[in-house]
Every structure is written in structure tokens, then in C-alpha cells.
Amino acid sequence: MSVPRQPDAAASHQDSADFSTGRAASRWLIYALGGGMGHLTRGLALARRAARDGATVQVVSNSRFAQRLLNSGVFSFDPSVAAHLSSSGTSTENSGPNRWQPLIHLEPGIELIAIPPDLVKEAVSRTVRRIIGESAQFDVLVVDTFPRGLAGELTELLPSCPATKVLVHRDLSPDYVTWAGLETFIDHYDLVLVPGEDAPLSGVSRAQRTAPWFLCDTSELLAPAAAREALGISTGIESPGQTQLELPVVVVVGTGKPVESLSAAVAADELSRRLVGQATVRFASFDNVALDRAGSLGCSPWPLLVTLRGVDLLIGAGGYNTVHEARATSTPLVATAQPRLYDRQDRRLHPGEMAQSWNHALDLAVLHIEGMVSRPRAEIGQLSLGIDAACRAILNL
Amino acid sequence: MSQTAKDGMCEETTGVLFSHRCDRFSVQTCVRCDKALCQDHGLPAADGIACTSCLKREQQGVRQDDTDSRTRRNDYDNDPYFYGPRWYPGYGRRSRHDSADDSASSGDSEAADPNDFTEGDATSLRVEGDSAFETDMGES
Structure with missing residues (x-):
């Protein structure tokens, strides 16, 4: 074989x-x-x-x-x-x-x-x-x-x-x-x-x-505008004289097991409805079933890490890459700990990052966006x- | 349409010490009772995707018609979701071939069973039991 x-x-x-x-x-x-x-x-x-x-x-x-x-x-x-x-x-x-x-x-x-x-x-x-x-x-x-x-x-x-x-x-x-x-x-x-x-x-x-x-490496991270483009978000001014209001970007990550990716897609869809006019929601995954469910919200940039300069809030699970990539790029994170046979995601997440369920994660996301203050992101280290x-x-x- | 269906949440109930609603988003509906269901609470049936409650009621109907307990036909014998006294009367507490004279088989899906334990009430997010180690090739 x-x-x-x-x-x-x-x-x-x-x-x-x-x-x-x-x-x-x-x-x-x-x-x-x-x-x-x-x-x-x-x-x-x-x-x-x-x-x-x-x-x-x-x-x-x-x-x-x-x-x-x-x-x-x-x-x-x-x-x-x-x-x-x-x-x-x-x-x-x-x-x-x-x-x-x-x-x-x-x-x-x-x-x-x-x-x-x-x-x-x-x-x-x-x-x-x-x-x-x-x-x-x-x-x-x-x-x-x-x-x-x-x-x-x-x-x-x-x-x-x-x-x-x-x-x-x-x-x-x-x-x-x-x-x-x-x-x-x-x-x-x-x-x-x-x-x-x-x-x-x-x-x-x-x-x-x-x-x-x-x-x-840090040098491979995209600038915010390029990152948003990679996420499928249009940032161009559509007509002369028009001022484009750039909404915060929320990315829901669909990783892990198929059912988890699908739940994430449904969550992204729901969040998009809750945050209409307040934020742009995208669903990032490589799972085709989940991407089909997310419809026009879906995208598959790889690796997602290089787009995080353009992300204002990351929502996902508590896996190693999601958590450490968010922290290293100072990207606010809301995550649900998924059950794993070997990995203890609940121990990896900090209390301020952890949501108890997808519904809770969406509530936290809405609160975060509504209370968000525009300020420069911390510089990303090496x-x-x-x-x-x-x-x-x-x-x- | 129920409020939970409008909210996009699964309408199946789950739990150990007491029943409570599933906390996951719905991705399908039961072909029999039109209940909104998450991925885990919908299982394939002959006529489509059905909820675990409808399937349990169907199994109990088959069992009552079956005069020979040893030839009981249960298409979901191997489905882990049905293991445990809550969903399979007598399983784990007595031989599964004993005649089911059990209050849990009365059709009351809301009866609490203190010996049962489902994922809905698990306080640990880790899989219990060492038999799963080095067996599931999709784990991480």
C-alpha cells in the first residue's frame, strides 16, 4: 500500500x-x-x-x-x-x-x-x-x-x-x-x-x-488591509467621494472535528445576524461541509495566522494554534474548550478567553464589539x- | 415554530441528574416531530434524520412487539449514544436479555437515572476511561 x-x-x-x-x-x-x-x-x-x-x-x-x-x-x-x-x-x-x-x-x-x-x-x-x-x-x-x-x-x-x-x-x-x-x-x-x-x-x-x-515569522504577517482582503473583505472605496466605514472584523474559526466545524459555521451565521452594521463576520475553515453551511461568510486562508493583523476578534476552540497565535498577535480571543482525549483545552484557556458554550461565545463577542474602543494593537514580537x-x-x- | 427553533438551538433534551436543553446550534430537523436538532442529536432512520427521542420511542415499540428477547432487533445496538440505562432499559444494570420490567422503559423519556451519565452533564471535558487511548486515530 x-x-x-x-x-x-x-x-x-x-x-x-x-x-x-x-x-x-x-x-x-x-x-x-x-x-x-x-x-x-x-x-x-x-x-x-x-x-x-x-x-x-x-x-x-x-x-x-x-x-x-x-x-x-x-x-x-x-x-x-x-x-x-x-x-x-x-x-x-x-x-x-x-x-x-x-x-x-x-x-x-x-x-x-x-x-x-x-x-x-x-x-x-x-x-x-x-x-x-x-x-x-x-x-x-x-x-x-x-x-x-x-x-x-x-x-x-x-x-x-x-x-x-x-x-x-x-x-x-x-x-x-x-x-x-x-x-x-x-x-x-x-x-x-x-x-x-x-x-x-x-x-x-x-x-x-x-x-x-x-x-x-513576523515578517510574513500581512498588513491589516491585505489581511482583510485575504479574508475576502472588500476595503476599497466604491465610488468617488464615498467614505468607507471600516467595521471591526470578527473571524470565527472552524477547526477540529467535523461536527465542531459545522457548529462554528452555524455560530458564524448567527453572529453575522447579531452584528449587522456593527462588524464584518467571516468564517475561516478548511472543512467543506462547514464552508457550505457558512455560505458567503466562508474563507480558507492558510495559514490564518498571517491574517491576524486584520482581525479584531477571533472566536474558536481552545486548541494550541488558535490560542497561541491569538495571544502572540494580541488578537482578542473568545474560545470554547472542546473535549479531547489527550489535550486539555480547558486548562490552556485563560478565564478571560473562555466561553462556556457557543451561545455564550456569541454573547461575549457582541459585548466585545459593542464595547470596543479603537486603539493601536500591541507590537507583535518575533x-x-x-x-x-x-x-x-x-x-x- | 418554537422559540428555540427560531433561535437556531437544538431542541433535544439531555442530561444526567435532570433534563436540560442541548446547548448546541441546530443544523437539521427531525423528520418525525420536526424538532430542531444539532449534529449529535439527529440519527439516521429509515425515513430520514430523526431525533433520539423519536428513535427511542420506536425501539420501545419494537421491543413490546418482540416476544423473543434474544431476537430483539435493534439497529442502534452499536450506537454509543444509546448505551446506558436512560436510553436502553436495563443496559449496564442487568443483563440486556432480561425482560425489561423497568420504569425507564415506560416511555417516560424524562425519567432521571442517577446511574446514567451523558455528555450533557459531564463536568470533565476529558474522555473518561482508558480504553480509548491509542485507539481513535482522529484524536488530538
Whole structure:
């Protein structure tokens, strides 16, 4: 069974690049399995930084959005030559038009291996074992979040893997830490990176904390006007002499599970009615069913981070990227903590950010817009601090 | 149209210790009672999407007609939403093949069951039970 992957566009990249330390360019494999966009986004963030340093990077994901991203044109390859893996046919994620609006392009040397999202545990395990077996020459193995693998498949592979092993330790349920014996299993890793938030095993001796990881640097963020255009908001003056009143922009984010994305779309629709004449509401998602429900409110800029200078209020769930991207760009956030098996979104959110339900979120949004005072946004710091520190830590091993 | 339907909210009731309205937006309606439903409270039926209350009433009607409890036909046996005494009389408390002489099967969908626990009243937002770990490939 083959997996969709790019052809090796990185050969010339590998031959020409050296690290600043004089070491030969290394090969990385980033294990970014897990639902939604969180693991994939962090994996790609690290991949971009490593690729800029001359590494060739394979990112493995089973996100329901990975195949669409593969076909979006952001990679330095021709998608028509990618081999496609047949799935059980139950996934609808790849049906319908690809509405992805890429706003960045990824560096040469990055390859995305998209495992179909509807593969069951056993099939995922077999696929991962084959991928890691085929990529036996990699120098660095980075595992995002799941020390034993999403299906537990790394328990057999990790002990005999000769590569430098790095764990990206985002928040994890303590129940899972106990159930999986992670306090001892984590000893298989040479380095534990803790990107910007507390986590159960962040106190181990080989752990290093960094600032949060972001897919883009500050220089890639769009100016407010360009950001609004990317969100599908017209900011032009329509006729001579007309003064365009620029309304605040509220973006409702549809991420996570399909039912959550759909609820977000319904919420965006409702909010648009409540804020008519007071704000412009947009619904940002990559979920086609949710986008259909949102109608003219829908847009799919990727990554949404680069548009946040043009957003006055962000409404979404409490996932890693939504929360840290909003905070880093000083974008006001109203979020509902979604139930997850491993991630504790309710712990990540601050009390001032948290809504108890979508209905509560809409009420808070209306209050925020009605009470909003126009003032300059805080300057955005260097978004790359966390990912720079992470790469330095890995290279220093 | 009810107020909740006009507000766009799901009209199904849920809960553990007491019933209360679902707090999610409606995205569909029940083909039988026209109740507004969120994604989770609408399930496929022979004639379209039906609410869990209508389907439960249908199951209770099938069970009363079925003289052999071991050949009870229940298209939703594997639907986790129907697990628990609230929706499947006797399940979890007695053998599911015992004859259902249970107040919960009287058709009163509002009867509270202190042993039952649905997501509507869960105080924890984390999935309970370790059997789900390293099983669901879509989790995060």
C-alpha cells in the first residue's frame, strides 16, 4: 500500500546546503500524526526552520486536511506526480473543490506524507512502520505529542531507532501519561521540547522549554488591509467621494472535528445576524461541509495566522494554534474548550478567553464589539523565537 | 415554530441528574416531530434524520412487539449514544436479555437515572476511561 508523497524534490537542496556549523545537511522525519491541524502545523513549523538550515524533512500526518494541503500548491513539487493511497472511501474530506487559499509557500526540502485519515489503528501502525523502515537513513526523528505514537506503534520502533529522538511535548492528559507509562518511556528520547505551555513531563531533566511555535515569522504577517482582503473583505472605496466605514472584523474559526466545524459555521451565521452594521463576520475553515453551511461568510486562508493583523476578534476552540497565535498577535480571543482525549483545552484557556458554550461565545463577542474602543494593537514580537530555540537545541545534541 | 427553533438551538433534551436543553446550534430537523436538532442529536432512520427521542420511542415499540428477547432487533445496538440505562432499559444494570420490567422503559423519556451519565452533564471535558487511548486515530 503506497502513501501519497511528493517526489524527492530535495536532492539538489540536500547536496548544496550545509549548516552554519559546517555539518553536512541532515535528514529529519517529523511524526505529526493526530487529528485536526495542530500537530501538522507544528510539524511544518519545525520543518520550515530545519529546511532553512539545509535539512531535508519528511513530515508524516494523518490529519484529514493533509491531503488537501498536499494538493494546495504550497510545496515545491508537482502534485500530479504524487501517488495516491486508496482509502476505505468513507472519508469525505477530499471530496469537493479544494478551497485552500495558500498565503505562504514552503521551503524546498520539505516533503509531506499524507496518511489517509480514515485508516484504523492497525493500518496506521503498519503504514508508520513501513514509512520509518523506508526512511531508515534519517538522522533526526521528531515525534509531536504522542511519545508512543498515536496508535502505540512507536513502542517497538523507538528503542532500536538509531536517529536522534526528539519529543515535542504539548499538554497531555495525566490519565494517558499514567496509562501509557510515559514517565519511564520518555527515557527513549534524547530531548524533550516543551513549546510554550506547561505539560505533565516538562520537569524531566532532558526537557527544554521554548516560546510557542508558529508556522510563520513576523515578517510574513500581512498588513491589516491585505489581511482583510485575504479574508475576502472588500476595503476599497466604491465610488468617488464615498467614505468607507471600516467595521471591526470578527473571524470565527472552524477547526477540529467535523461536527465542531459545522457548529462554528452555524455560530458564524448567527453572529453575522447579531452584528449587522456593527462588524464584518467571516468564517475561516478548511472543512467543506462547514464552508457550505457558512455560505458567503466562508474563507480558507492558510495559514490564518498571517491574517491576524486584520482581525479584531477571533472566536474558536481552545486548541494550541488558535490560542497561541491569538495571544502572540494580541488578537482578542473568545474560545470554547472542546473535549479531547489527550489535550486539555480547558486548562490552556485563560478565564478571560473562555466561553462556556457557543451561545455564550456569541454573547461575549457582541459585548466585545459593542464595547470596543479603537486603539493601536500591541507590537507583535518575533514569532520565530520558539522554533529557532527548538532547532538550536536539536542541533546541539 | 418554537422559540428555540427560531433561535437556531437544538431542541433535544439531555442530561444526567435532570433534563436540560442541548446547548448546541441546530443544523437539521427531525423528520418525525420536526424538532430542531444539532449534529449529535439527529440519527439516521429509515425515513430520514430523526431525533433520539423519536428513535427511542420506536425501539420501545419494537421491543413490546418482540416476544423473543434474544431476537430483539435493534439497529442502534452499536450506537454509543444509546448505551446506558436512560436510553436502553436495563443496559449496564442487568443483563440486556432480561425482560425489561423497568420504569425507564415506560416511555417516560424524562425519567432521571442517577446511574446514567451523558455528555450533557459531564463536568470533565476529558474522555473518561482508558480504553480509548491509542485507539481513535482522529484524536488530538
